[in-house]
Amino acid sequence: MARYLVTGGAGFIGSHLVEALHSDGHAVAVLDDLSTGRRENLPADAPLVVDDINRIGAHPDLWRGLDGCFHLAAVASVQRGTEDWAGCHDVNARGTIAVFEAARDHGVPVVYASSAAVYGDPIALPQAEDALLRPLTAYGADKLASELHARVAGGVHGVPTHGLRFFNVYGPRQDPRSPYSGVVSVFCDRLLADRPIVVHGDGAQSRDFVAVADVVRALRAALGAAALDAPVTNVCTGRSTSVLELSHTLARVIGVTPRVSHGPARVGDIRHSVGDPARLHETLGMTAETPLAEGLAALVAWARATAPA
Ligand SMILES: NC(=O)c1ccc[n+]([C@@H]2O[C@H](COP(=O)([O-])OP(=O)(O)OC[C@H]3O[C@@H](n4cnc5c(N)ncnc54)[C@H](O)[C@@H]3O)[C@@H](O)[C@H]2O)c1
Known part of the structure; x- marks a missing residue:
């Protein structure tokens, strides 16, 4: 049995990681301020400390005897980063430094969540890790800052990391009712309620949609590949899916005909984003292999099971 700490463990991705580690018999503690995360997302017997990420060093008991820390706590919203620039910086950049400091004090390796947002508007596709990094948003800039501080963590403070x-x-x-939700959960919520979906622009904009089960496998594999030179790895499928194609696949999984209306294109929306999965395969020995329809079926089953009667 190993011991892990998951920051942001009550959130969407974090709770899947906690569940997987817990069901393999490991001891998992969570620190989360429950700003978007929920206690109900966690196994009943998983210890939860409700506190701000910047106070993580004030809980030495959480760190004792740890085999690894997974740092997922963040304001995971580009829009919030725009509305509350400095406030989100405190969480997304300063909070990551607080995690690295505590990890240094207790000799613990850290796997942390970065984002494709570090790339900004891509010059070439697919986006590979050695591409020029030109984030367009505060959220992306803070994720890039986290990667840079991971280099400090390794080079100056001896903390192995993997981003x-x-x-x-x-x-x-994934909470569809949050105004900051991703397109998949919003479409799913609307199609299940037999409401029209709104596509911003022509719907030909494309993304690399990766199933949370594959993300959990990457997180776990990355701990064994944490190193002082602060490696970073894309977690992506390498498949590009347009927003319209997503709406049709999701409607097929649900068994409805989608009613699509088009709204104005979002200002600053990147047209195409798709990751290069080569390093994921080489470094972590895995591919994000869940087919889109299969991953969407898991989402739909959950949404149906939890829908209010
Ligand atoms: N969902 C995606 O598509 C995606 C893409 C790229 C990167 N990420 C990153 O993955 C991580 C997890 O994202 P998610 O989608 O599960 O979002 P989420 O909002 O469900 O999870 C984030 C968790 O962090 C907690 N949190 C927020 N601020 C905190 C603070 N100040 N102190 C302590 N806890 C705090 C929230 O309560 C929540 O439980 C984040 O770092 C996010 O930036 C997510």
């Missing part, structure tokens, strides 16, 4: 650049993650427990 994972998640592309568009989808799956059960």
